[in-house]
Amino acid sequence: MVAGVIPAAFLAVFFFWPAGALVLKGFVVDGVPTLEGFQRVFSAPRTWRILGFTLGMAGLATVVCVLLGIPGAHLLYRRRFPGRAVVRALVVVPFVLPTVVVGVAFGSLFDTGGPFGPLGLDDHWIAILLAMVFFNYSVIVRTVGTMWRRLDPRLAEAAHTLGASPLRGFLTVVLPALGPAIAAGASLTFLFCASSFGIVMVLGGVRYSTIETEIWFQTTQLLDLPAAAALSITQLLVVTLLLVATNALQRRTTHARRLHTDDTGVSAATWRRDWATVVVTATVVLVLLLTPLVNLAVRSLRRDGGWSLHNYAALLTAENPALSVPVSRAVWNSLWIALVAATVALALGVLVSLVASRRPASQRGRRALWAVEGLFLLPLGVSAVTVGFGYLITLNRPPLDLRSSLALIPIAQALVALPLVVRSLLPSLHAIDSRQLEAARTLGANHWRVLATIELPQLAKGLGLAAGFAFATSLGEFGATSFLSRPDDPTLPVVIFRLFGRPGADNYGMALAAATLLAVLTAVVMAAAEGRRPKGVATW
């Protein structure tokens, strides 16, 4: 009971209140109900262009991800070869990087000084597209691959014995069987692409905006809050619909998975058989995934045509005119904020998971529980930008004036990280055979003892992963933070964004150095967390 009340109260104050206020802001101006904000926003051709760009880019990036990801999934999950574990780990790296870092990495790839500068794609939508694909490639590889690995190979063999060519067998039998996984991965990719705020903020310049960057622009630059609210509500609707679809598809994937055997379809890779997937995947890994990261690291170490640590040294010491504080201060801010946010998210996540893992006997109880779980996962669908914007208009005045205290940032980040935490903890709890709990009860253990001896030890398995996720998410969080951080006390992602946008070799070099630093920090945290990933937990 208590386990449910605390997170519910937190969510009520820090999610539903701001979200409610935001919706009200869209429909009520000066106490009068009106659709004026919507009318103004949706009569502007700019809005429709932005909406089209957001959905079009997300759609295009998703298609590219699926086309590149399916060969990758086959090679990395259906075949065995030396070094496979390394490649699998490599593929996931981009996904855990902060979006600002991804933006900076691709920006420095295509601008005039970059290796692909001559292509003339600086500030071009193709750069944004590639960054989105870079970021989400692993989503498809993982969701499709983990299902493909378990797909019974006899299914395709049966098709072949019936005279189907390998291609026909793939198209008529394998692909349909993978359908739910592909659909689930694709809808997640679409969701992430449609809300890749940091990437578009860094790479979009003045030419390209998505709904999220437009919300930010309307709020912070034009101070048109009703318009921003109208856009936020639109975003909320689109994303919620997508999330519902994703959840439904994922449930189908888990159902379908029961049909399959374990690992029997995995065989050694041979060049003759697998050259096509090898070529595609090697190109993706080397050109799309590795080049931007290596380029970022290399260019952060270059200065005036030579190798130098100057950019890093500048982070620590220089009083940069573009910033009111040294970057070291921002690093410090990022670290303690992430620590607080991770602690809050973890504490709430444990409570939520315990509530959500109850197994009520009655139909009504199950339905209620399903609703509760959905409620706590809702913030995942509501973009961080909406959270930041909501806080900005609610929690900066009595009865709760938290804006000046910096406390809002960790709270917002905890909220953003909460669904990830719950998703990494819940599978461990669900993995407990219900008869284990029954066995404990028949042996005379009461609820608390069952909790302490069976559920908490199991929960602890997912704790490392959850903590890592929460900490890394907070470290790189940009969407909400960009609304809430004060100019004189920013976090690292905010500083990177500001430095990258300013002219001057000094600022540019420091942005690259800071981005590299943040990338390394995040990667180290995530690698440590991944090492603690319990079997069978996939988190997104």
Add this chain to the structure above:
Amino acid sequence: MVAGLEARDVVVRYKDVTAVDGVSLHLQPGHVLALLGPSGSGKSTLLRAIAGLAKLDAGSIHWNGEDLSAVKVHKRNFGFVFQDGQLFPNLNVGRNVAYGLGKWQGSRQDRVAEMLELVGLAGYEKRKTTELSGGEAQRIALARSLAPSPRALLLDEPLSALDTGLRRHLAGEVSRILREVGTTAIYVTHDQEESSMVGDTVGVIVDGRLLQRAEPDELWRQPASVAVARFLGNKAFLTADDARALGWSGSLPAGHVLGVGPRSLELHPDGVPVQVLDEGFDLGHVEIGVELPNGQRAVVRSEERAGAETVRVRLVGGAVTPADAPT
């Protein structure tokens, strides 16, 4: 007061399906009841209802006359052994066995050792549960359930996940252990041999109803109904005249038929010639399917193949079954 374990008109429903349909039974302290039934017959559900793990839709469970409806699972002091052990993977063997022992019970180590000794796995305390074979895991599960000295032990197909040879051996072991401890027990199984090895009495459950409960030899000789007889492996049913024509020397009370099981017929040179329908192998012998004179199919056990289109058989036994008893 009624001593021991009692179930009164127990009904358990899942949505539209009535899994347990008005079962009443009573076990004197120390009695071992084997519940035999096909899968889906409701026998496991009945067991879970007695343990308090499944909710009763009607009826009640009593111990020494006390109604247990309001008593929670962990206060009932009924041990439960699951089909697949359900040992706690985060605890070693010793701590699994000690789980049900209260903290205040001083001699925990001694009790654990005693229990492990009882199930023939002395010295296993420090082992991990993952290092155990299936048979060992079930023995540990049994030891864990017995350690707190439950007033009754409920075993839900504890051996059905094991292979045949081991199952037979362990059924004997379980039977010995239950007698040694002297506990009241219900042992659910779908294996006829197991049920007669373990149970003082055997109850047959079909479609959620307890059709008959009797001592093993009586159950097989005199099933209470055609349904029970069929479940126990009697494929053909003969009238007294038909039976006598096949050389049977026994007598059949009026209104009864004789159930013909695999051991009822034997090959005999002076027997009645019958048509061979099919042949199959089973554990070291041949089962010859034959067509009896009245057209029903029955099975004869033989050391070797029939080798002809007809064989001569003689009826030497059978299950005396009421012809049209309500099922």
